Amino acid sequence: MRTINTAILKLAKRAETYDKQHLIDSFVDVGPLLTLLSNQDSQILFGRRGTGKTHVLSYLANERAAAGETAIQIDMRTIGSTGGIFSDSSLTVSERATRLLVDTLCTVHDQLLTIILDQTEEFDLSVLGPLLDGFVDAATEVTVKGKVVVEESSGITTRENSTRSIEAGASADSLSIRAGTSTDASREIAGQRKATREGEERLRVHFGAVGTQLRRVVEKLPKNRLWLILDEWSEIPLDLQPFLADLLRRTVLPIGGISVKIAAIEQRCRFRVPDSELSYIGIEIGADAAASVHLDEFLVFENNQTLAKDFFRELLFKHLKAIDGGDSQGVFSSTSSGLVNEIFTQKNAFEEFVRSAEGVPRDAINILGVAAQKAGNNQISVPDVRVAGRIWYTRAKQHAVSSKPGAQELLSWIIDKVIGHRSAKAFLLPTDAQDEVIDFLYDSRVLHIIKQGVSAQDVPGIRFNVFALDYGCYVDLVNTARAPKGLFEIDTEDGARFVEVPQTDFRSIRRSILDLKDFYAESAAR
Incomplete structure (x- = not known):
């Protein structure tokens, strides 16, 4: 098999499988995307599965950190306990959402503390440590809903010990007799008071207190700025999403020094629901959060063929150059156009590849991998791309479609x-x-x-x-x-x-x- 085809087979399909340096080296900006996301306004990044949301936000976090600001990225798939979110039907939606918010805030605390401990030369732990403690205490306050029963008990204990003795003795000069009696008495009074709470412990998030404590933390961070990146939002149960969004709107979004970026699949998220008393629960896009950004607007071939081809050309070039720690240096072409010419038999084959991806980088890498296997010792041709597109559709998509009735x-x-x-x-x-x-x-x-x-x-x-x-x-x-x-x-x-x-x-x-x-x-x- 050609060396370049072998290298294609090494490309990983998910951003989280790469190390940080590879993500940086292989990142491809498209149009004004990174510029839009670098805005300090809170935003929502929409994109289908595999369009590169995680990669983009990981690169953004690295860019902000390189600029001297603090950025933390949270995978929402890892937040929350199974029992608290999915299984316990006795809990209300608001209670489950509160638990999820508390878990999210605790993760913010943990990641901030990790950054501070790793970069002691840039952060003052003596100042930030107590502030972080105050923040997590405010975020995890527990109240008990129910009655309080007070039990009291008392008692008196008396102990008495008596001792009697007689001693006699005789000698040539005298006779002596000595008798004695001693009594030892004690009295103890003991009492006990016990308060028993009968009820259910509940987490209580006081929006003002949490916001105040978090604002104090942010004010002591470099440049007074925190970038909070929430990835995989769509993995949160749909019924909890508007409630968690609402809680974030009340605790995090009002803090001027925090920029929130949320990655979500548009068809699988619900940021807002109407409410008869509050008008709505959740986040209103365009008001509470700035206008959303859609990756599909940049990557779909039919929307802008030139932009899509430029993106996937750079995607292949940077990913192949980044693999194996740069061992491919000197083996492949030093330009993206030259590399595409090495991979494909002709321009039409590359365009067919871009069209087959439908704007999804993960699908593109998978299709290219199958095409490289088919090509073997040859360059990838149009028929190779079409066969690979059909195989990938059958493997990854048709089976998924068949799993849902109708x-x-x-x-x-x-x-x-x-x-x-x-x-x-x-x-x-x-x-x-x-x-x-x-x-x-x-x-x-x-x-x-x-x-x-x-x-x-x-x-x-x-x-x-x-x-x-x-x-x-x-x-x-x-x-x-x-x-x-x-x-x-x-x-x-x-x-x-x-x-x-x-x-x-x-x-x-x-x-x-x-x-x-x-x-x-x-x-x-x-």
């Missing part, structure tokens, strides 16, 4: 309607459409949102999201009469045509809108 049926129906009847590979759904199975297909990366908020003159007042079918759904049809002719069809003054790059406003898109009611009606009739 998902494969809906996907097959969409493929038939979109590809079979319309010769397209994308369709439109209203932005307010709520469908659990569509969300699952999106989360499984067999559907991809490539444009949001699309409107048209023939359906005024309604906005749509553009969903594209995954490369693996139609790769077998490429170069056949049934191959998709474009993303979706629109009507123009010059007649109907297929769109390749989605815009935000069209003249007519009616024929590209998919009505899910038709699917459920057909399913009910069967």
Whole structure:
């Protein structure tokens, strides 16, 4: 096998499997992404699984630390006890969310303490230590809800000891007799008072106290700035998310020296729910947190082909240069363009690879690995990419879809309607459409949102999201009469045509809108 193909097989698929230096060396910025995230406003970074959220935020944390600021990154998958969050149905949602918040705040404390102990030359432990103690004490305050029973007992104990003795003695000169009696008496009075609390211990988070203590800590940090990065937010149970978000809004977000960055999958998160008394519970995007950033806007091939190709070209170059501690130096080309020319047989093969990734770096690395195995001692060709795309779709995505009842049926129906009847590979759904199975297909990366908020003159007042079918759904049809002719069809003054790059406003898109009611009606009739 070619050396470069062997190196491709060594590429890890998840950012957390790399060491810190590799993450730094292999990071690829795309457009203004890092600039946007470096803003001190609190933000939410949206992206599908595998789009590089963890990698981006890890690099951001390193950049802020290099600038002399304090940054901590928390994986929300590791926060909270199983019993407290998932299993105990006797607890209310607010109580479970409170426990989760306390665990999160304790993790903030632990990570800050670790940084301070590791960098004693930059931090004053004698000042920050007591402040951290005050912060964690405020975050873990416990109250008992229930009655208090006081038990009292008392007693008197009397002890008496008596001793009698007679002694006699005689001698030539005298006779003596001595008698004696002694008594030893003592009296003890003992009492006991015991208070018993009967009730349930509950964590109590006093927002003002926690906020005050945390603000005091931040004021003593270098540059009075703390970057709090919460990764894997979507792994938090959906019903707890708005409550945890609300608690963060009341304790952390009001502190001016803290910048919060949250990484989440848009279709699997709930930052806010309405409330009749409080208006809403959670975080309002655009108000409590600055406008969100979407990775899909930068990485999807159909959105910006040049930007997507530049990103994946640099991705391959930096990852391959970073592996094995730089042992590949001198073996591969010294430029990203030269490296791509070494890997692929032609420009079209690289473009096919970028298209197959659908804007997901993790899928891209997996597909490239399979293609490298197929190529062996040769450069990777277009057929190698297509075979790899089909294999990866079957291994990683089709099995996941089959695990959820109704998902494969809906996907097959969409493929038939979109590809079979319309010769397209994308369709439109209203932005307010709520469908659990569509969300699952999106989360499984067999559907991809490539444009949001699309409107048209023939359906005024309604906005749509553009969903594209995954490369693996139609790769077998490429170069056949049934191959998709474009993303979706629109009507123009010059007649109907297929769109390749989605815009935000069209003249007519009616024929590209998919009505899910038709699917459920057909399913009910069967």
